[in-house]
Amino acid sequence: MLRLHMACVGSVVTVEDLASTGILRERMLALGLTKGAKVEVIRRGPSGDPTVFNIRGAMIALRNEESSLVAIQEV
Amino acid sequence: MGLTFQSTKNSALTDIFHINKLENQFVIALAGNPNTGKSTVFNSLTGLHQHTGNWPGKTVVNARGEFNHEDKDFILVDLPGTYSLFSSSVEEEVARDFICFGNADAVVVVADATCLERNLNLVYQVMELTDKVVLCINLIDEAKKKKIEIDAHGLEKELGIPIVLCAARSGIGIMDLKQAIYNLVEGKVKPSPNHVQYIDEYEEILSKLCPILQEYSGNINPRWLALRMIDGDEKLIRSLNEFIPEDKLRSIRTIIVESDLTQDKQAIRDFITSDIYNKVEEITDSYVIISSRKINRDRIIDNYITSKRFGIPLMILTLAVIFWITISGANYPSALLSDFFFMIEGKLTFMFDYLNAPDWLHGVLVLGLYKTLAWVVSVMLPPMAIFFPLFTILEDLGYLPRVAFNMDHLFKKACAHGKQCLTMCMGFGCNAAGVIACRIIESPRERLIATLTNNFVPCNGRFPTLIAISTVFLVSQGGFGYGLLPVLSVTGLVVIGIVITLLVSYILSKTILKGIPSTFTLELPPYRVPRIGRVLYTSILDRTMFVLWRAIVIAAPAGAFTWILGNIYIGDLSLIGHIAGFLDPAARLIGLDGFILMAFILGLPANEIVLPILLMAYLSTGSIIDFDSIDSLRHILLDNGWTYLTALNTMLFSLLHWPCATTLITIKKETGSIKWTVLSAIIPTGFAVVICSITTLIFRLFGWG
DSSP states (O other): OOBBSOOOOTTTEEEEOOOOOHHHHHHHHTOOOOOOOOOEEEEEEETSSSEEEEEETTEEEOOOOHTTTTTEEEE | OOOTGGGTTOGHHHHHHHHOOOOEEEEEEEEEEETTHHHHHHHHHTOOOOOOOOOOOTTOOOOEEEEEEEEEEEEEEEOOSSOSSSSSSSHHHHHHHHHHHHHHHHEEEEGGGGGHHHHHHHHHHHHHHOOOEEEEEEEEHHHHHTTEEOOOOHHHHHSSSSSEEEGGGHHHHHHHHEEEEEHTTTSOOOOOOOOOOOOHHHHHHHHHHHHHHTTOOOOSHHHHHHHHHHHHHHHHHOOOOOOOOHHHHHHHHHHHHHHTOOSSSSHHHHEEEEEEEEHHHHHHHHHHEEEOOOHHHHHHHHHTTTTTTTTTHHHHHHHHHHHHHHHHHHHHHHHHHHHHHHHHHHHHHHHHHEEEEEEEHIIIIIIIIIIIHHHHHHHHHHHHHHHHHHHHHHHHTTTTHHHHHHHHHHHHHHHHOOTTHHHHHHHHOOHHHHHHGGGGOHHHHHHHHHHHHHSSSTTTTTTTHHHOOOOOOOHHHHHHSSHHHHHHHHHHHHHHHHHHHHHHHHHHTTTTTTTOOOOOOEEOOOOOOOOOHHHIIIIIIIIIHHHHHHHHHHHHHHHHHHHHHHHHEEEEEEEHHHHHHHHHHHHHTTTOHHHHHHHHTTTTTOGGHHHHHHHHTTTTSSSSSOOSHHHHHHHHHHHTTTHHHHHHHHHHHHHHSSSHHHHHHHHHHHOOOOOHHHHHHHHHHHHHHHHHHHHHHHHTTTTTT
């Protein structure tokens, strides 16, 4: 299964499922990472982490630890 | 009787939920995602009638303001910015609880026109809680620039609530918003929100639960309560249990068990959020037109600001430029102020003479208290009045989240929270404010790390000391371009402070505060042109005056006290002389002298008085001299045996030593623990002593000092 942290910069993917629990899951849902949501990978930080994603029109930075909890599908 | 805030037993926050209002007054809550310009809307509505300062950390304490429209008065409550109301953080809980249990007459949700899809999620959640909602779509000017068109009428019909389009920064739409709020509380407009319809399975349970809950739900929408009964929120359910009679509770449970819900609560919450977002997607598709993407300005800027190669150097350069402007700009007004205060002093002395006041009274009040005050104001006010606005401009531009983004990998390696970078930035202004800002970090472990290390960024009280000493020792010798070397050395010290922050964070999280870094999500808001009016208002009135007032309150008695110490003699030495003599051997070990160490100890109430106290002590007149030029300061220091080592170590000690009393008191308040307060003093002091000993050793080995 592909995870969000593996997606290449510039690609657009859709969310399949979340492996996070508790507060982080709530936060991810609130940001709009629901099943089927489109996510664009924008850029990686100075050391390759965190990565900026376009999630529902907002620029959100996630560390690899978090983005690896998002299962995705390539569009 | 219904569900009230009292019943949820969250008494610590009770006081902020019930807003005392007079007759003819209405309470309006302002909710919205972070970075939607909610504060701008708040400021535009209330003008200058605000009751709390504008620090981060107000996230948890609601800011309040007032405005009137036609014949009605309104109290506006600025809720913390949140993405949702499912209480995954303190901010969300405060916002949710205020809307649920506070006595708001209406809720205004502020949404960002350029990012409506994400914002409407919160709008739907608020609509489930209460019917009295006005949607304020802010930043329409930016949306226009980005070629985003919003069909407000269509959206209004779709949502069933009044919508106002706003560009709060230029005041557009604010009158309409006031009118919409007025119409709503007056009952002239009755919103009937169209809720998201969930799958039949849920809707069926909701239709059974709502009639039972209706009786007990008070002001809260029973549909929302019913939803929370099936998708979680244990805390809310527990408090409900105390309110609903046993037999009703049993029938609620039976309904939930009998309806064969196949999913667990987590899955239900997923479905509910998905359903809301699907609905939002559907309506943004029909009412928001985003014409073909033009070149995205923000991304081009970010290509440099957050790039691998330029990100961190640009950050340090920005810092240096800010210091350069502050140092070179503060010089002239400082001299003016100092002249002015000196003139007043002459008048005061004349008055004391005229009244035949005893010498000691003149000494304590004029030479001690007044002179220290004059020093603090003339030395601190100009740099603060320059530094804080510059800093606020960066904040307004949206630069600080980029700094946090660039630095995040370092904080991650130190096992600290990414937001610690933001609390550090606040510490540049005032460490006490930085400690309060640590509230934005949810995990207690990382909040403590951020609290304990905040002191390693020099605050405004310490900048004057650092700047003065580096100017004295580097300007004449430096030779090229006034102010450049001091700027470099102050910037260097700040970088040292940041390195030590990371180091101590790492050590703490490997020893007494073990744990793995908790998760964090960081939004990089669009760049926005700062509004000079707001910048000046928040930075000068809120921040500068706050810090200056605190300094004055503390410096005045400390000045009087130091004068007394300097003028009580035992034998032929003043008390100050005795204390300095006692401290001297220890101070020599770390490259300082007894007077310097004593000044730091006496400066505990406020760091800004360290240098004045030191000068008072050196001149053993017990009062501050009036130095009209940097030269005279250099002479005093050189006459008292200062070397480059003394200068370096005094700056290092100032950067690293214990926090000031205000910060310590704030740490005690925030952590509620004497142990952590004591540690927050011991850890930096330990570092200061170790590092100063090392530099002393090196200097002496090479015979420099």
